[in-house]
Amino acid sequence: MAEQTTKPQTEYDAERNEGGQGIVRATRRGLLQGAGLGAALSLLGAAGAGHGGLIGSALAAEPPFPAHKRWKIVFVNHVTTNPFFVPTQYGIQDAAELLGMDYQWTGSATSDAGEMVRAVNSAIAAKADAIAVPIVDPTAFDKPVQAALDAGIPVFAYNADAPRGSTNPRLAYIGQDLYLSGYQMGERIANLVDSGLVALFIATPGQLNIQPRLDGASDAIRKSGKKIDVQTVATGATVNEELSKIKAFYLGHQNLKGMFAVDAGSTQGVAEVMRESNLPAKGVHGGGFDLLPRTIQLIHDGYLDFTIDQQPYVQGFYAVVEAFVFLASGGLVGPGNINTGLKFVTKSSVDPYLNTSTRYEGKTTKAQIVPMSGAIKS
Structure with missing residues (x-):
């Protein structure tokens, strides 16, 4: 499957070196990559900070994350072409762009555990920096996950987790409490x-x-x-x-x-x-x-x-974030289970799902901020 690619860091640096006007013109893509999330937050947070604002303060800011390798996370999936996982892939793309990472989407189109295991083993052989996989079988993923960990590759479960009492050594689960x-x-x-x-x-x-x-x-x-x-x-x-x-x-x-x-x-x-x-x-x-x-x-x-x-967008987004923080900290931070939640959608609450087309629900490729409307319902 095709991997996500983003602008090389050298192009980002060229924009910075144009001076203040270059930074002001920076696009969302250019701003949120390169040195990673820390640099982006430093630049964004500096806007309006004192009289220098974005131009005067951002250039001197020290980002909390130094420049880093473009770590690659391989997402193995059990139904790679299922429309349910379209927003998951958008979540992966957005987080990877934000954090300066690459990703691959692979696995099985027919819930074939053997095919998924082979994809995990291929990711290990290719020296992936992290792996995310739905553990859809009680035992099939035990050995490949352990093999990845033995090779120094962190593994996260998403969407489906090993059963309670399982010996599967995955580091964390990102998904709904099923x-x-x-x-x-x-x-x-x-x-x-x-x-x-x-x-x-x-x-x-x-x-x-x-x-x-x-x-x-x-x-x-x-x-x-x-x-x-x-x-x-x-x-x-x-x-x-x-x-x-x-x-x-x-x-x-x-x-x-x-x-x-x-x-x-x-x-x-x-x-x-x-x-x-x-x-x-x-x-x-x-x-x-x-x-x-x-x-x-x-x-x-x-x-x-x-x-x-069950909010599939964040199942991809949060998995990338967990992998990034784990890798950036040398394994000192995290990992932790993330429950992506449960939300009943009924006739009284369905209209926003019909009237709004977003990446968050997989209906459009367009990146956008959706305005809040009305009271927030839990």
Whole structure:
């Protein structure tokens, strides 16, 4: 896969050496690379500092980070072409540009753990400076992660983590608390449905990026004490396959009371079936995970009760930041787990997702600052 490239440091230095006017003309790209985050913050923070402002103060500022190697972080992924990870890749690009790093996006398009392991081993052989990988298999990544650490390469898990009690030695996890997110979904299901058949759809049972959600949802429904009959349905790894399996299940179980999913593709499939058969009018509830455009539109149209945003942009952004700080400090700082959060998106809160196109949700390549509007809701 193509690697992110940014302007060499020599070009950044040439802009600085033009004098004050050169600095004032510096673009966002030029300003945020070269000597790294510290230099950028020193330049930005100097604006308005005394009468010299940006021109008078920035040139004499000592950046907290000296010039450094353009460290390369290799992101191994389990579904490299899945639209869910478009904002993740934008987060990686933005953080890499900000911190003066390079990256590579590689792995498997079909959740093949063996292919992912080979990608990790290739990154080790190529002497990557850091590796980030979703640990989607309970044991397959134990040896390659240890091999990377033995070679002095820090490894971070993102999006999916090793199970509790695992011996996997990854340094930190950046992503949603998957079991907790599923548990909270299960609580919401129990609030929506009093009794009857509820289907829980999952693309690939056992895979660690989604199985903990299913486990959490099932536990919460069971703990509610309601007479809800949960049936788990495997849907497959592609959107078309998922839709077909969901449609077939509904046609064979038209007395069901709820249809919910723990992955993006299955959630979109649930929403499509809810629309095609107008199931909300029949008292059927639905919901799931992630922000595929079709899912968002059908929440707005009233066919789905909710979806859960796990904020994929920051899963990439924060992983790069953790790797940078670890490398810059010689391993003295960090690493630490980062929970990227859980946010229920419903009909009452969906409009900003429809009306705004940003890199943060993967809808545009354009870099922008989105103005705040109205009160902040937790």
